[in-house]
Amino acid sequence: MTAQPQSGFQPRIIAFCCHNSLYGGEDPRRLGRPRLEGVKVVELPCSGKIDRLYMLKAFTAGYDAVAVVACPEGQCRLVNGTRWAERRVKFVNDMLAEIGIPGPRAFLVRGSTPSRPDFQELMQPVIEETRKLGPSPAART
Amino acid sequence: MIIAERKPIDELMEMIGGFKRVLALGCRGCVAECHVGSDQEVALLAEALRLAAASRKLDIAFSEGACERQCEWEWLDEISEQVEEADAVLSLACGVGIQAMAERYCPTRTFPAVNTTFMGMRLEQSAWSEMCAGCGDCVLHLTGGVCPVARCSKSLLNGPCGGSDQGKCEVDPENIPCGWQLVYDRLKAIGRLDLMDAVIPAKDWSTHNSGAGVRSSVRKDMIIE
Numbered sequence: 202m203t204a205q206p207q208s209g210f211q212p213r214i215i216a217f218c219c220h221n222s223l224y225g226g227e228d229p230r231r232l233g234r235p236r237l238e239g240v241k242v243v244e245l246p247c248s249g250k251i252d253r254l255y256m257l258k259a260f261t262a263g264y265d266a267v268a269v270v271a272c273p274e275g276q277c278r279l280v281n282g283t284r285w286a287e288r289r290v291k292f293v294n295d296m297l298a299e300i301g302i303p304g305p306r307a308f309l310v311r312g313s314t315p316s317r318p319d320f321q322e323l324m325q326p327v328i329e330e331t332r333k334l335g336p337s338p339a340a341r342t
Numbered sequence: 343m344i345i346a347e348r349k350p351i352d353e354l355m356e357m358i359g360g361f362k363r364v365l366a367l368g369c370r371g372c373v374a375e376c377h378v379g380s381d382q383e384v385a386l387l388a389e390a391l392r393l394a395a396a397s398r399k400l401d402i403a404f405s406e407g408a409c410e411r412q413c414e415w416e417w418l419d420e421i422s423e424q425v426e427e428a429d430a431v432l433s434l435a436c437g438v439g440i441q442a443m444a445e446r447y448c449p450t451r452t453f454p455a456v457n458t459t460f461m462g463m464r465l466e467q468s469a470w471s472e473m474c475a476g477c478g479d480c481v482l483h484l485t486g487g488v489c490p491v492a493r494c495s496k497s498l499l500n501g502p503c504g505g506s507d508q509g510k511c512e513v514d515p516e517n518i519p520c521g522w523q524l525v526y527d528r529l530k531a532i533g534r535l536d537l538m539d540a541v542i543p544a545k546d547w548s549t550h551n552s553g554a555g556v557r558s559s560v561r562k563d564m565i566i567e
Contacts, residue, residue, distance in 0.1 A: 257389040338397040
């Protein structure tokens, strides 16, 4: 049975975004930070900088989901960054499952280079999936 | 070094049930090397436990700490303030360190956050293998420096058995090399294949934990009076 979106639930999501993927290599000072309701953007120099602890701390801080926005497969400027991000996202999902939190709530999102991606379009699947899962049981109300 | 693996979150949550302030305590010795007891792993475990407590609506405060070696009284003294702030300690040290903590800080409860598995070494990056069984009667001089007690699945002193095939052990041909194939290869490399023909007599297991009971070692000549 497919989970249905929970009506009225606005997920809180934190998006750790690779600088190159988020800005398509362009100057972020000129482009400005992308905005999307319910999504906090944290810029990383590379998706490989994501730490397992950053993601776990996001959940204890009350976020319902975490997204790591990385470059497309094989296009990481630092060669292996996206591979490390992929492994760490899996670690967090495995840990959440072990804890008993329904998921997966950590998402690896493939951005686009060299052009700047449509942030809303990138994040929409994450928002929809999180809506279906409902609020994180670890989020303190 | 001593190798350990983290216990499941559910088991840990059951252990600390009823306590309000829990210290996750790492050890920067052996278990840090195998990615279990380091400061980073302590932080990850503490965060996972915070999440587990929050999702179960339990009010438990977790603190984090680590010392150089939990198996030495002197190092344990350095964390006394952190332990005093806690009702219970989840130790990420090996079984030796956990017992030392439990004794040094009794009656504060110390619980094991890991299962201590074996004495071994890193053969590949992030992969460890058992190398020594601590039997107390070493035969490495007869086997080219490869321990048949620890590295032969059957601890045979005169091998290989019929379960050795293409250098692999029948117990798990995918993952376990035949210990006696390793012995053979080493003796060949050092020009001492003649040792394969020597019969190693039945082992004196009275020096092993299973035969000697609780073992201890005292160097009277080194005792400061």
